[in-house]
Amino acid sequence: MSMNERMxxxxxxxxxLELQTVDFVLVELTLYLDTHPNDVEALxxxxxFEKRKQALMRTIETSYGPLQEYGNSPTGDEWSxxxxxxxxxx
Amino acid sequence: xxxxxxxxxxxxxxxxxxxxxxxxxxVPPNQYVTFQPQGIKQWSPxxxxxxxxxxxxxxxxxxxxxxxxRS
Amino acid sequence: xxxxxxxxxxxxxxxxxxxxxxxxxxxxxxxYGGADGELAAALRYLNQRYTIPDKxxxxxxxxxxxxxAHLEIIATMVYKLTKDATPEQMMAAGLGxxxxxxxxxxxxxxxxxxxxxxxxxxxxxxxxxxxxxxIAAEEKARATYQHLIDMTDDxxxxxxxxxxxxxxxxxxxxxxxxxxxxxxxxxxxxVY
Numbered sequence: 001m002s003m004n005e006r007m008x009x010x011x012x013x014x015x016x017l018e019l020q021t022v023d024f025v026l027v028e029l030t031l032y033l034d035t036h037p038n039d040v041e042a043l044x045x046x047x048x049f050e051k052r053k054q055a056l057m058r059t060i061e062t063s064y065g066p067l068q069e070y071g072n073s074p075t076g077d078e079w080s081x082x083x084x085x086x087x088x089x090x
Numbered sequence: 091x092x093x094x095x096x097x098x099x100x101x102x103x104x105x106x107x108x109x110x111x112x113x114x115x116x117v118p119p120n121q122y123v124t125f126q127p128q129g130i131k132q133w134s135p136x137x138x139x140x141x142x143x144x145x146x147x148x149x150x151x152x153x154x155x156x157x158x159x160r161s
Numbered sequence: 162x163x164x165x166x167x168x169x170x171x172x173x174x175x176x177x178x179x180x181x182x183x184x185x186x187x188x189x190x191x192x193y194g195g196a197d198g199e200l201a202a203a204l205r206y207l208n209q210r211y212t213i214p215d216k217x218x219x220x221x222x223x224x225x226x227x228x229x230a231h232l233e234i235i236a237t238m239v240y241k242l243t244k245d246a247t248p249e250q251m252m253a254a255g256l257g258x259x260x261x262x263x264x265x266x267x268x269x270x271x272x273x274x275x276x277x278x279x280x281x282x283x284x285x286x287x288x289x290x291x292x293x294x295x296i297a298a299e300e301k302a303r304a305t306y307q308h309l310i311d312m313t314d315d316x317x318x319x320x321x322x323x324x325x326x327x328x329x330x331x332x333x334x335x336x337x338x339x340x341x342x343x344x345x346x347x348x349x350x351x352v353y
Binding site: 032042 | 125126128129135136138139143144145
């Protein structure tokens, strides 16, 4: 079974996997840039993925509520941050 | 067997009751990368998260040695 | 921007487990509250930052932060492997001692039940000593993940453990690069 089939049985899980995939590239490039701050190509790639992450976050947050708090994600009309599922419950 | 494995025979004493098994350990590619060069080949994002690394050169596959040595 | 760690309501890697298996959960605790586990890693790196040369503070911050993401992945596996387990199942899995004290709650201890201690980690204020400790920590964590992979036939758990193992390989490369960056500073100075 492919990772997509195994991990994405619901629409929410498929969206999460998409975000996890983009975020993984950002994590890798972050650590890489920490030791290669002058790699212009890597910096350009980082910025591209940053945009993809922002777009994906907005899509997910519109349907499922905020991914971050402390004012980093749109709150919406009601306080849905504290609602399940939490990451270990998914 | 993946080339990252090193296998050596161990001295087997006549009073060692367990069936003899080679000593095996893995040497990951991080031992050969002093400083990662710029612009090396990348996996696609999907392949990257599946492997746990963005760059194929830094990938270390792991399958339990026991089964491989015995087969 | 607030100066605070930002919690994101998602795991770094999707976690699935194939079945209720408290015994496997017990073994996974080695990477939760063990000497070379994710808690030790996160606290070791974040604490070393205050005396490490400026050019590698960012790396220690980012790897330390990623270790917290790994801690939650381990916690998620332990949670799913023990959720709804009966006291009988916990006892049969060798978690009777654990159940007596903690029920099915998680606790920062290793597979043998020894609670986490700061004596697992070190900070010397010497960049070479600290970075070599970090490199060793990553290789020890990699070896631990290999042992855990050897011990399970749960393909879902194996998949997640394989991801985490590879992260140790990558972190070790970055720490080795950090050593090179620190060595270079000296070379540049000696030019003048």
